[in-house]
Amino acid sequence: MSSALSVSEQRDALRVENRRLILEKDELTAKNGELNKKLDLYEEQLAWFKNKLYGRGTEQLTAAERLQIRLFDEIEHAADSDAPEDQAPAEPPPDEATVEVLERTRRRPRRRPLPQALPRVDRVIDLPEQDKQCECGHPLVRIGEDTSERLDVIPPQVQVIRTVRPRYACHHCEGSGDEGHPAVRVAPPPAALIPKGLASEGLLAFIATAKFCDALPLYRQERQFARLGVELSRRTMSDWMIAAAGACRPLMEALLDRLRSG
Numbered sequence: 001m002s003s004a005l006s007v008s009e010q011r012d013a014l015r016v017e018n019r020r021l022i023l024e025k026d027e028l029t030a031k032n033g034e035l036n037k038k039l040d041l042y043e044e045q046l047a048w049f050k051n052k053l054y055g056r057g058t059e060q061l062t063a064a065e066r067l068q069i070r071l072f073d074e075i076e077h078a079a080d081s082d083a084p085e086d087q088a089p090a091e092p093p094p095d096e097a098t099v100e101v102l103e104r105t106r107r108r109p110r111r112r113p114l115p116q117a118l119p120r121v122d123r124v125i126d127l128p129e130q131d132k133q134c135e136c137g138h139p140l141v142r143i144g145e146d147t148s149e150r151l152d153v154i155p156p157q158v159q160v161i162r163t164v165r166p167r168y169a170c171h172h173c174e175g176s177g178d179e180g181h182p183a184v185r186v187a188p189p190p191a192a193l194i195p196k197g198l199a200s201e202g203l204l205a206f207i208a209t210a211k212f213c214d215a216l217p218l219y220r221q222e223r224q225f226a227r228l229g230v231e232l233s234r235r236t237m238s239d240w241m242i243a244a245a246g247a248c249r250p251l252m253e254a255l256l257d258r259l260r261s262g
Helices: 002-054 069-080 096-105 201-213 218-227 234-247 249-261
Strands: 120-124 141-154 157-169 184-186
Touching (some): 201 218, 201 234, 218 234, 234 249
Parallel strands (some): 120 157
Antiparallel strands (some): 141 157, 157 184
């Protein structure tokens, strides 16, 4: 009887020891998984620091990197920063005590005139013939014109489109004979994708196609325009792309509605 009890006690002890070993194994497996996660994190951080120290200074993407989505974040990045990509990051924002001083000393952006060496294509938007007659019976006399210039591109040639809107007035009555119309008449300006913008719709389409279809970053397009004698910064083209995307939003929503309807 005593031998049977000793065997039973030995079996119970073995079961307890087996459960203890299983618990220890589970704990070691969990600790091993945590250590592997930390090791992967440290390897990623090490690779990131190596890339910051020894990586490329400008965006020269390989074939594999072109598949990464960070290529299409350039517009938002350039719009949030005035500094070029190859310069050091901007300083942290100033505190409230220095905001007023910075506002006084900040230079206002100036629009540089388009190069005079570029060819001009005049597009005259004139009044209809019936509107060139004053109510007093005398014809309106051309006294000047309103002109505006927008940059256009015809690959690989760059040109400037001058929109000319002649102004008319009556020298006989000086507008007193026709109170229903202004004294000086001029045709309304044409509709534009970016109102009062410097870029024409053709130039916007050219930049967007080169960037999003041909994977040509804006800094490379900046160099191409410089070779053509036109100075266009990455920041300016980034603002144009954001404005063009906002103007095309109704068309995008209409296409999405059509897709959802099917």
